[in-house]
Amino acid sequence: xxxxxxxxxxxxxxxxxxxxxxxxxxxxxxxxxxxxxxxxxxxxxxxxxxxxxxxxxxxxxxxxxxxxxxxxxxxxxxxxxxxxxxxxxxxxxxxxxxxxxxxxxxxxxxxxxx
Amino acid sequence: xxxxxxxxxxxxxxxxxxxxxxxxxxxxxxxxxxxxxxxxxxxxxxxxxxxxxxxxxxxxxxxxxxxxxxxxxxxxxxxxxxxxxxxxxxxxxxxxxxxxxxxxxxxxxxxxxxxxxxxxxxxxxxxxxxxxxxxxxxxxxxxxxxxxxxxxxxxxxxxxxxxxxxxxxxxxxxxxxxxxxxxxxxxxxxxxxxxxxxxxxxxxxxxxxxxxxxxxxxxxxxxxxxxxxxxxxxxxxxxxxxxxxxxxxxxxxxxxxxxxxxxxxxxxx
Amino acid sequence: xxxxxxxxxxxxxxxxxxxxxxxxxxxxxxxxxxxxxxxxxxxxxxxxxxxxxxxxxxxxxxxxxxxxxxxxxxxxxxxxxxxxxxxxxxxxxxxxxxxxxxxxxxxx
Numbered sequence: 001x002x003x004x005x006x007x008x009x010x011x012x013x014x015x016x017x018x019x020x021x022x023x024x025x026x027x028x029x030x031x032x033x034x035x036x037x038x039x040x041x042x043x044x045x046x047x048x049x050x051x052x053x054x055x056x057x058x059x060x061x062x063x064x065x066x067x068x069x070x071x072x073x074x075x076x077x078x079x080x081x082x083x084x085x086x087x088x089x090x091x092x093x094x095x096x097x098x099x100x101x102x103x104x105x106x107x108x109x110x111x112x113x114x
Numbered sequence: 115x116x117x118x119x120x121x122x123x124x125x126x127x128x129x130x131x132x133x134x135x136x137x138x139x140x141x142x143x144x145x146x147x148x149x150x151x152x153x154x155x156x157x158x159x160x161x162x163x164x165x166x167x168x169x170x171x172x173x174x175x176x177x178x179x180x181x182x183x184x185x186x187x188x189x190x191x192x193x194x195x196x197x198x199x200x201x202x203x204x205x206x207x208x209x210x211x212x213x214x215x216x217x218x219x220x221x222x223x224x225x226x227x228x229x230x231x232x233x234x235x236x237x238x239x240x241x242x243x244x245x246x247x248x249x250x251x252x253x254x255x256x257x258x259x260x261x262x263x264x265x266x267x268x269x270x271x272x273x274x275x276x277x278x279x280x281x282x283x284x285x286x287x288x289x290x291x292x293x294x295x296x297x298x299x300x301x302x303x304x305x306x307x308x309x310x311x312x313x314x315x316x317x318x319x320x321x322x323x324x325x326x327x328x329x330x331x332x333x334x335x336x337x338x339x340x341x342x343x344x345x346x347x348x349x350x351x352x353x354x355x356x357x358x359x360x361x362x363x364x365x366x367x368x369x370x371x372x373x374x375x376x377x378x379x380x381x382x383x
Numbered sequence: 384x385x386x387x388x389x390x391x392x393x394x395x396x397x398x399x400x401x402x403x404x405x406x407x408x409x410x411x412x413x414x415x416x417x418x419x420x421x422x423x424x425x426x427x428x429x430x431x432x433x434x435x436x437x438x439x440x441x442x443x444x445x446x447x448x449x450x451x452x453x454x455x456x457x458x459x460x461x462x463x464x465x466x467x468x469x470x471x472x473x474x475x476x477x478x479x480x481x482x483x484x485x486x487x488x489x490x491x
Contacts, residue, residue: 007289
């Protein structure tokens with residue numbers, strides 16, 4: 001395996017991407033049941049209100065934020081052609097994603113214990 | 115991963131060492147089932163290169179060690195290998211600078227390519243992909259009596275790409291190549307960039323069809339391993355980004371090229 | 384090339400839509416108010432925005448999955464099958480999602 005910061009970034013991008021695709025179809029499955037009557041909807045919604053899914057929600061936030069900012073990095077590289085600052089850009093994406101995950105994740109977890 | 119932090123700095127204790135431990139990946143397809151690591155102790159001076167160390171092992175310690183080398187001046191591109199996890203030409207890689215704290219350097223063949231023996235890899239896919247991009251120049255049929263007039267700016271744009279020595283360091287560091295050998299690869303895309311940007315070339319559209327096609331520039335995922343690996347400090351990623359942009363405006367680019375070639379043979383005023 | 388461009392343009396659209404989605408649905412952050420969602424979904428403009436969002440997210444998800452798979456040599460040989468599967472799945476999900484958004488009503 002040829003390890004590098006670029007590889008880690010690429011691997012996380014793919015991993016979060018695949019995870020988000022799976023989430024997307026689960027999300028559609030839950031919300032889509034709204035037209036099948038309150039019983040079905042409530043049972044599916046209760047299924048995803050457990051502590052396990054609250055933790056998964058923080059992971060989801062991390063995945064979305066990382067994937068989005070990595071995408072912004074790629075757009076910047078594509079449209080400006082900057083390749084010299086590639087390493088600082090990797091670290092900037094990691095830092096921003098971590099920061100936003102903490103900022104958004106703490107309220108989610110606090111709400112869980114209310 | 116963090117070896118760039120200590121790059122260019124050689125600790126004093128390493129400088130004082132008289133010998134280095136060279137760990138080489140060995141594999142003989144006739145005898146071994148899978149590759150293994152063998153360690154040799156090699157004398158060194160501050161000027162010793164990794165290639166010198168390998169040569170010492172071959173002549174003094176174990177004549178069966180197999181590796182490719184030729185010019186020893188970083189211009190033939192034969193001796194690209196994986197030193198401490200990153201691809202480099204061993205002939206211009208300083209041995210004391212490559213050692214870790216215990217005086218060990220690990221040398222492996224180029225990753226993701228089939229190993230023939232010890233440090234020699236099969237580069238068939240490398241050259242097959244190179245052929246696909248038509249790496250030669252296709253000049254206009256009516257060649258001028260004296261010369262083509264190419265502007266300094268046009269030369270500057272392609273100047274660096276011309277110094278590629280085809281060593282394979284970028285190709286074998288590429289993560290996309292690791293997943294499948296269908297991708298054209300950074301080496302061939304850099305060459306394609308060189309020919310597409312050359313104002314003398316008459317078939318930029320055909321080239322962009324190949325390098326901007328399914329297996330070409332759009333398969334690059336901007337991982338930057340090729341830039342880090344290149345021993346000549348070239349920039350295949352930037353070339354690939356340029357090819358992407360040109361492929362999106364292929365027709366207009368072909369027209370610009372045809373227009374440019376009308377003035378290519380005119381003498382300077 | 385076309386797939387790459389679909390991926391890129393849908394990514395730019397998603398940056399826009401996802402920001403709206405996050406702010407509107409999850410702010411204030413401490414609970415998801417069901418009545419508020421219903422009130423919002425009564426507005427046809429919101430339905431239109433959500434349908435466009437759904438389209439962008441499906442394009443991005445399916446082209447992304449296609450590119451993840453075809454990067455592997457083994458799957459690249461059956462890429463027509465994969466492309467067909469992605470189109471069928473996309474059309475079905477688009478239909479299902481649009482129906483959900485259009486008929487969004489309180490579970491009485």
